[in-house]
Amino acid sequence: VPLSLEPGRLIAAAQGGDRRALARLLTIVEDERGGAGLVLAAAYPDGGFTYRIGITGAPGSGKSTLTDRLIGHLRAAGEQVAVLAVDPTSPFSGGAVLGDRIRMQDHSADSGVYIRSMASRGHLGGLSAAAPRALAVLGIVGFDYVLVETVGVGQDEVEVAGAADTTVVVVNPGWGDAVQTAKAGILEVGDIFVVNKADRPGAEDAAADLVAMLALGDARSWEPPVLAAVAWQGTGTREVVDAIRSHRRHLEGSGGLEAGRRGRRRAELEAALQEVCSRRVASLAASSTHGDIVRSVADGEVDPWSAAEHLVSAGTDERWPR
Amino acid sequence: VPLSLEPGRLIAAAQGGDRRALARLLTIVEDERGGAGLVLAAAYPDGGFTYRIGITGAPGSGKSTLTDRLIGHLRAAGEQVAVLAVDPTSPFSGGAVLGDRIRMQDHSADSGVYIRSMASRGHLGGLSAAAPRALAVLGIVGFDYVLVETVGVGQDEVEVAGAADTTVVVVNPGWGDAVQTAKAGILEVGDIFVVNKADRPGAEDAAADLVAMLALGDARSWEPPVLAAVAWQGTGTREVVDAIRSHRRHLEGSGGLEAGRRGRRRAELEAALQEVCSRRVASLAASSTHGDIVRSVADGEVDPWSAAEHLVSAGTDERWPR
Numbered sequence: 001v002p003l004s005l006e007p008g009r010l011i012a013a014a015q016g017g018d019r020r021a022l023a024r025l026l027t028i029v030e031d032e033r034g035g036a037g038l039v040l041a042a043a044y045p046d047g048g049f050t051y052r053i054g055i056t057g058a059p060g061s062g063k064s065t066l067t068d069r070l071i072g073h074l075r076a077a078g079e080q081v082a083v084l085a086v087d088p089t090s091p092f093s094g095g096a097v098l099g100d101r102i103r104m105q106d107h108s109a110d111s112g113v114y115i116r117s118m119a120s121r122g123h124l125g126g127l128s129a130a131a132p133r134a135l136a137v138l139g140i141v142g143f144d145y146v147l148v149e150t151v152g153v154g155q156d157e158v159e160v161a162g163a164a165d166t167t168v169v170v171v172n173p174g175w176g177d178a179v180q181t182a183k184a185g186i187l188e189v190g191d192i193f194v195v196n197k198a199d200r201p202g203a204e205d206a207a208a209d210l211v212a213m214l215a216l217g218d219a220r221s222w223e224p225p226v227l228a229a230v231a232w233q234g235t236g237t238r239e240v241v242d243a244i245r246s247h248r249r250h251l252e253g254s255g256g257l258e259a260g261r262r263g264r265r266r267a268e269l270e271a272a273l274q275e276v277c278s279r280r281v282a283s284l285a286a287s288s289t290h291g292d293i294v295r296s297v298a299d300g301e302v303d304p305w306s307a308a309e310h311l312v313s314a315g316t317d318e319r320w321p322r
Numbered sequence: 323v324p325l326s327l328e329p330g331r332l333i334a335a336a337q338g339g340d341r342r343a344l345a346r347l348l349t350i351v352e353d354e355r356g357g358a359g360l361v362l363a364a365a366y367p368d369g370g371f372t373y374r375i376g377i378t379g380a381p382g383s384g385k386s387t388l389t390d391r392l393i394g395h396l397r398a399a400g401e402q403v404a405v406l407a408v409d410p411t412s413p414f415s416g417g418a419v420l421g422d423r424i425r426m427q428d429h430s431a432d433s434g435v436y437i438r439s440m441a442s443r444g445h446l447g448g449l450s451a452a453a454p455r456a457l458a459v460l461g462i463v464g465f466d467y468v469l470v471e472t473v474g475v476g477q478d479e480v481e482v483a484g485a486a487d488t489t490v491v492v493v494n495p496g497w498g499d500a501v502q503t504a505k506a507g508i509l510e511v512g513d514i515f516v517v518n519k520a521d522r523p524g525a526e527d528a529a530a531d532l533v534a535m536l537a538l539g540d541a542r543s544w545e546p547p548v549l550a551a552v553a554w555q556g557t558g559t560r561e562v563v564d565a566i567r568s569h570r571r572h573l574e575g576s577g578g579l580e581a582g583r584r585g586r587r588r589a590e591l592e593a594a595l596q597e598v599c600s601r602r603v604a605s606l607a608a609s610s611t612h613g614d615i616v617r618s619v620a621d622g623e624v625d626p627w628s629a630a631e632h633l634v635s636a637g638t639d640e641r642w643p644r
Contacts, residue, residue, distance in 0.1 A: 037628060046622035136625065262620040269619045270607055272630035277599035280634070285592055297591045298584040300368035303458065306359060308594035312602070 007039040014141045019114060022141055026116055029133040036133070043136045048261065050139040053244060054164030055149045056157065056186065061170045062196040062231050067149050069237035075112055079144040082114045084134055086150045086160060114143070129275050131160045132268050162189030163264045165257060166247045168240065170194050171210065173202035187213055191224055192243045198228035198236065222250050284311050329361040336463045341436060344463055348438055351455040358455070365458045370583065372461040375566060376486030377471045378479065378508065383492045384518040384553050389471050391559035397434055401466040404436045408453055408472045408482060436465070451597050453482045454590050484511030485586045487579060488569045490562065492516050493532065495524035509535055513546055514565045520550035520558065544572050606633050
């Protein structure tokens with residue numbers, strides 16, 4: 001029996017600290033090759049032990065540098081930390097190397113830190129399908145915190161970071177277009193806002209803009225703080241960790257933590273249903289059994305909507321192709 | 323029998339020039355209420371008589387003003403013209419009123435012009451589902467040309483305009499960010515580019531940028547022309563119509579017209595399959611029969627991916643809910 005078919009053994013090894021086993025589990029669930037379903041099933045029930053932090057923002061806003069600092073603070077407090085980097089521009093993901101500004105090298109010898117990068121594109125179902133699977137696995141092997149870093153451009157990326165327990169949105173002074181981006185969805189997902197590179201001109205304006213925009217929304221039980229930081233110097237980054245802990249306490253006290261997780265799991269189910277359907281649709285349209293009707297549609301003989309109803313019903317009758 | 327269940331009668335009336343019947347048919351297929359399937363089925367086979375022109379570009383680029391001028395030129399040549407405006411900022415859709423710059427009032431008394439606006443959001447399946455249905459209906463009631471105006475922001479909008487026989491992309495001098503947008507997909511769908519507001523500084527640079535970007539692509543049998551226009555003055559707009567006719571002749575001569583339409587119909591089938599699936603997925607997740615499993619997922623007891631496979635298989639066995 002190949003090891004990949006023994007999720008129980010791999011999970012036990014990963015929980016015992018075997019990073020190779022963990023890496024293998026992640027590869028299995030991300031690639032959706034044989035065994036993904038078994039691994040994921042074995043990853044539940046979800047004890048909810050691991051706290052998930054999303055970090056998102058425009059490319060170049062300093063998300064990775066901030067993430068690096070957060071790792072340092074959490075490690076200093078004795079926490080076990082995993083990072084899932086799905087930002088293609090992140091140094092964690094093998095993107096732009098920012099040289100001495102990034103200290104992640106310091107963490108590579110630290111067994112309390114595990115960093116996983118994800119090629120965000122090209123997976124079946126895309127990022128929004130692959131990341132939750134990886135996070136499900138990272139959630140059961142004993143980490144206190146999982147940090148998910150995504151570039152805040154595009155719905156998928158925002159969704160992935162937004163599906164965390166606490167979401168940190170990183171912006172820069174002179175944000176300009178990013179304000180537009182924020183209006184399009186980033187603002188809504190942020191629990192904590194960090195104006196990074198706050199030593200640059202315009203930092204106070206950016207913070208004031210954020211506060212003003214946040215005030216326009218509905219009153220919430222948690223008012224997202226807007227913090228200033230210069231992550232590469234380490235200035236203001238401890239306050240970000242404090243804010244995360246404070247948001248966590250708020251969620252735990254208000255019942256919002258479990259409510260948020262229930263919502264997230266329901267959204268994951270819908271996405272998974274959509275994914276199963278998409279796979280079957282692709283099979284249906286490609287199936288030679290249905291070549292005639294596909295050709296009739298292409299010829300303009302039959303309307304695509306009747307054909308689709310017909311194909312799905314046919315697939316239902318004869319069992320859907322797998 | 324309600325009139326909506328008699329698609330044949332409504333279609334015959336619409337083909338006879340009854341605009342109320344046409345409006346009713348469009349409402350039926352856009353809303354997907356009862357009868358949509360019957361209307362669409364009756365709209366096929368698609369004789370391919372109506373030539374479809376897509377017009378897209380950034381908000382404020384002057385798409386509507388250009389569309390208005392194109393209507394004028396086509397009408398002067400005796401063509402019957404329909405417009406489907408799915409641009410929320412279009413005056414045709416009830417958006418920004420540009421006063422005397424827009425002459426569409428001139429067309430309202432002209433029985434050879436029919437203008438339909440579409441609330442681009444909020445339909446089940448979105449714009450990319452609703453627009454092809456409306457276009458299928460507009461394609462069988464005797465119009466020589468259907469113009470589809472969409473704002474070139476977002477994948478759906480670009481797709482809808484790009485699924486035309488000839489797609490016209492409208493840009494402005496000092497395009498800046500729009501070049502980024504173009505890179506993201508507008509460039510690929512354009513058969514004709516119009517630098518509108520060409521009396522402003524930077525028009526030649528914008529045209530040169532476009533030519534340079536287009537030259538970077540693969541060699542094509544049709545080289546998209548880059549034209550200059552000042553639509554509100556009527557300058558250069560006749561040349562746009564000439565270019566459309568010239569592209570049409572090219573497509574008809576090369577077999578590209580039928581090939582493009584076959585590709586479009588196949589894409590419509592895939593979208594329709596996806597839509598049927600989404601509807602069934604929504605039913606599955608909402609069905610009280612499956613309340614237990616949905617609850618188990620929300621509770622974190624069962625992983626969403628196994629649950630999705632299980633739900634779809636269950637739905638397959640017991641016939642999918644409708």
